[in-house]
Amino acid sequence: MTLAADPPEATASTAGPKSVFAGTRGTPQQIGVYVFVFLPLAALVAAIPLAVIFGFLGWSDIVVGAVFYLVGCLGITVGYHRYFTHGSFKAARGLKIGLAIAGSLAMQGPVIKWVADHRRHHAFSDKEGDPHSPWLYGTSARALARGFWHSHTGWLFDRDLTNEERFTPDLLADDDLRRVDRLFGLWSALTLLLPALLGGLLSWSWWGALTGLFWAGLVRVALLHHVTWSINSICHMWGERPFSARDHSANVWWLAVFSCGESWHNLHHADPTCARHGVQKGQIDISAVTIRAFEKLGWATAVRWPTTKRLERLAKAPS
Structure with a gap:
């Protein structure tokens, strides 16, 4: 089963009187959010002294961490974002499930x-x-500092839950996605335990398993967390805006590689269903390259690639 060809935004905007919110998180869910945010962050804070002072970093940690970072990042950018949220392409069932699991990692x-x-x-x-x-x-220095914290991390602790029936009826109707969604706890455990297992096997030691858990597990998760959250915060506050959008979305070039192309955020908000975000010369978009590969393999179809005519219409007139 694949998503419908129509842009998912239409689902949200024509959903009728259903509320934006669907109740609040319970205490166990709130505790879970704190664990998912602060446990990897604590590892990230400890990473530099452990690496510099104690040499607590091996080649296997770097390799395994890089592979899991790329898989998780593409799972978010190609899967969660461009495919499931915006319908930038259609996917074969196997790719759909794989992208949902990769994003969960x-x-x-x-x-x-x-x-x-x-x-x-x-x-x-x-x-x-x-x-x-x-x-x-607001726009005062204090208000923007508060806004930065809220957009980067603080919003995760809000108790209000988005109404999934209003915004994701297509995903709720998909049995495959409901199963992957329900197993999020399993994917979260695997994203930490698999790097530990690989670290142990590659070094043939318990020490390698421990460093694999720390670097390729917790630190890698924290790095990807903050790169993703930087799209919400940095890319809505600073950067270039060559295209007409109805908000403050902007391009931030130095985040492009780390975010697999998501930081070309201005074009994305000007044309949300476009499969490529980095459309100008020299703009690296690893996610778009990945989608192109899926298309050539026949796993992705009906890809919404940018056209010269559409980009010219979206481009801001020179001031």
């Missing part, structure tokens, strides 16, 4: 919840109702 939330939050973000981008806009508190 990034430990940023179950696929249906992530997509619901992101569709809500586009429905109300940088306005009241946007779950993570940095512009909700």
Whole structure:
């Protein structure tokens, strides 16, 4: 089963009187959010002294961490974002399931919840109702500092839940995605335990398993967390805006490689269903290259590639 060809944004905007919210998180869910945010962050803070002072980093940690980072990042960018949220292409069933699992390995939330939050973000981008806009508190220095914290991390601790029935009815109707969504706890365990297992096997030691868990597991998750959250915060506050969008979305070049092309954020908000975000000369977009590879393999079809005519229409007139 694949997603419909129509852009998912239409689902959110024509969903009728259903509320944006669907209740609040319970205490166990709130505790889970704190664990998922602060446990990897604690490892990230400890990483530099452990590496510099104690040499607590091996080649296998770097290799395994890089592979898992790329898988998780593409799972978020190609899967959760461009495919499930915006319908930038259609996917064969195997690719659909694989992308949902790969995105889950990034430990940023179950696929249906992530997509619901992101569709809500586009429905109300940088306005009241946007779950993570940095512009909700004003434009003074203090308000922007508060907005930066909220858009980068603080919004994750809000108790209000996005209404999945309003924003993701297509995903809720997909049995494959509902199963992957329900197994998010398993994917979260595997994203930490598999690097530990590989680290142990590659070094043939318990020490290698421990460093694999730390570097390729926790530190890698924390790095990808903050790169992804930087799209919400940095890319809505600073950067270049060559295309016309209805919000503050901007391009931030130095995040492009780390985010697999997501930081070409201005074009994305000007044309959300486009499969390529880095459309100008020299703009590296690893996610678009990956989608192209899937297309050549026959796994992805009906890809919404940019056209010269559309880009010319979206481009801002020179001032």
